[in-house]
Amino acid sequence: MISPARSAAKRPATDGRIRVAQVGLGEIGKSCCRVTAGKKILQLVGAADIAPDLAGQDLSSLLGIDLPSPMTVFGSIPDLIEAARPDVVIHTTGSRLETVLPQLEEIISRSVSCVSSTEELLVPDYRNPAAAERLGKAAVKHKAALLGTGVNPGYVLDLLPVVLSGACRRIDSIRASRAVDLATRRQALQEKAGVGITREEFRRKAAAGRMGHVGLMESAVLICRTLGWREADLRETIAPILAREEIRTRKHHVPADFVRGLNHIVRLEQEGQERLYLDLRMNMLEPEPGDWIEVRGDPKMEFRIPGGMPGDDATAAILVNTVPILAAARPGLHTILDLPAVRYCS
C-alpha cells in the first residue's frame, strides 16, 4: 500500500528501495543510520553534520558498522542532497523550530521529504505559527512531506493515548506518565534535565523558560486538538528533583541537595474535572522507570511498559520506521495523526 513519493522522479534509478539520508550525527542520528542500514526496503545514501570535526569523516567508521559502499560525511545539507539524491531525510539536530527552520527549508525546498525529531515540530503551529505556515507552504510548493515525531513527543504520551481513545464510547480523562532513568540516557538529556546543577540555578533557568522537556506541552496540545478539549486551559509545572544523598555511579556524580532530575507535569481541568494529566519524570537512578497510560471512560484501559520504552533507541526506531509512511504521504506539513500510524518496517 506504501509506494515511494512521486517527488522522487528525478532521483537515480534504484532497486525500489527508498533512498534515505541522515542530517545530524549526534547519538540519535547515528542510531538512525545504523537502523536504516539494516532495513531491506531502505537504502542509506549519505549523511551530513555541520560539526567541523564530523564533516569529511568516513561514515562507516563513525557508525562502527560496515556499509556497502564508502561514504564521507557532508558538511552541509545542500551538498548532501546534491550528491546523495535522497527520497527522504531523517533530521535530528535540535528541539526548537526556530533553530532548525533554515535546515528544514534547505531540505524541503529541494523536494525531499523529511521526518524530524524536532520536538516543536510535533504541533508546529503551537509555538511558532509563522514558521509552520512557511514550512507548510514550502512543502506543498516543492512537493515534499514534512513530519515531526519521536518517542516523546510522538509516541508514548500522544500517539498511544490517542489510539487507545479510538476504542472508547466515552472519554472522561487521559492520564499518562513516563519515568525515565537518566543514568541510562545520553549526556545531552541529563544536561537538559538539570542534572548536577543547584536548586537555585534550576529555578532561574525554569523561570527563563529554559528547563523542562520540550515536547510535553506539544503532546498535550495534540491530544486536546484530537479530542476537542481546549488547549488554552492547559497548565504546566516544572519542578526539580533533588538528591537527598550524594549519587555516585561509575560515570556520574550528583552531590546531596543538588538536582538529580526534573518532574514536568501538564494538566487540563474542565469544570472542576481533570481531563488530561501528563507526568514526565526524568531522574538519575529513577527507582521506578516505566511508561503508563490510563484512559478513563467507557471502557477503561490501562497500558504499561515495564521499565519504560528506551527513549533514544525507540526514537531512532520510530524515525526510521516512519520513512515509508512519509515517502507515500501527500506533500505538505503533517502531524503524526494525519498519517497512518508508525509500524515496523523491514
Added chain:
Amino acid sequence: MISPARSAAKRPATDGRIRVAQVGLGEIGKSCCRVTAGKKILQLVGAADIAPDLAGQDLSSLLGIDLPSPMTVFGSIPDLIEAARPDVVIHTTGSRLETVLPQLEEIISRSVSCVSSTEELLVPDYRNPAAAERLGKAAVKHKAALLGTGVNPGYVLDLLPVVLSGACRRIDSIRASRAVDLATRRQALQEKAGVGITREEFRRKAAAGRMGHVGLMESAVLICRTLGWREADLRETIAPILAREEIRTRKHHVPADFVRGLNHIVRLEQEGQERLYLDLRMNMLEPEPGDWIEVRGDPKMEFRIPGGMPGDDATAAILVNTVPILAAARPGLHTILDLPAVRYCS
C-alpha cells in the same frame, strides 16, 4: 485535518456535521446508532435492516433513546440512501464477505463511503480476492471509501500490535491473547463459539470450517503483510473448551462435558522460531478475561487491558470513531493500516 469527503457534494446542506446512516440493527448496529447520536460532529440520518419485523419501526423506540427528529427504519439500503442522503454508512450485518457483498455494492455504488464490521473485510483479498477486486474498482469508480474494522479483528489483535511494532528497532516475535467471558456477550457470539453443543458436533462443524472466530486469521495476515512475514506459513488450530462441571447462570446452562467455548490459535514459525502467536479464548465464565500483547524485540513491550476490552461496545465505538477518518479518506478499498489510526471523535 479531517474534512468531509469530496463525494458528499450532492448531499443536503448541513451544519458541517457528517451524515451517518446505519445498515444492520442487531445489537452492535443499535449500539452504533446510540453512539453516533451522542456525537457533536456526526448526525444520525437514518437506519435500515432487512428483517421484516424491523422495517417500518420507529428508530427512536427501537434504540431506547430520544432522537432530534422521528425516523422510521428502512427495509432496504437503496431506500435508506435515497431518503437519508448519508455521507457514510456504518454496516454491521455479517462476518463473511460473500454474504454482504451485494449490500456493500449497494452502498458504494451510490457514492456513499462505508465502514463495516464484516470480519473478512479487514483483509478483503485474503479469502475472496474476486470480491475484493470488484469492491475496490467500484469504490474508486463511485468515489467512495470502504473499510472493514472493529475490535477483533480491527484493533486488539492487529492495530495495537502493529502500532507497538512501530517503536521497535528489531522484532523477534509478537504474541497476543484475548480471553473473552462469553457470559457477558451477546447470544450470537455464544452460538458462534459453540456454547452448549457437544464435542462431536463442535468437531464436525470445525472440520467443515464452520467453527472458530472469523477474523483471527485476518488479524494474523494483516500483521504478516505489514511486517514482511510469509502469510502462507500461518497455521491455525480451533479446539473446544469443555465444561468439566455443569455451568448454570441466570441466563445460561451448559451441561458437564458439553462445549463452553473455544480456543482459536494462529501461529507463524519461521526457521524454527516462533514469530507470531495469536490466542483467542472465548469461554462461558472465563476465569481470566483480558487482553495482552507482547512485542519481543528491541525494545520489549507489554500491553494489558485487565478484564479485556468489551467486544461489542468497543466495536461500536471503533466503527463510529472511524467515520470522520473514512469521510476524509481518498476513494477506494482500504485497510485500517492505510488510514490514520482510529481515535475518539467528539
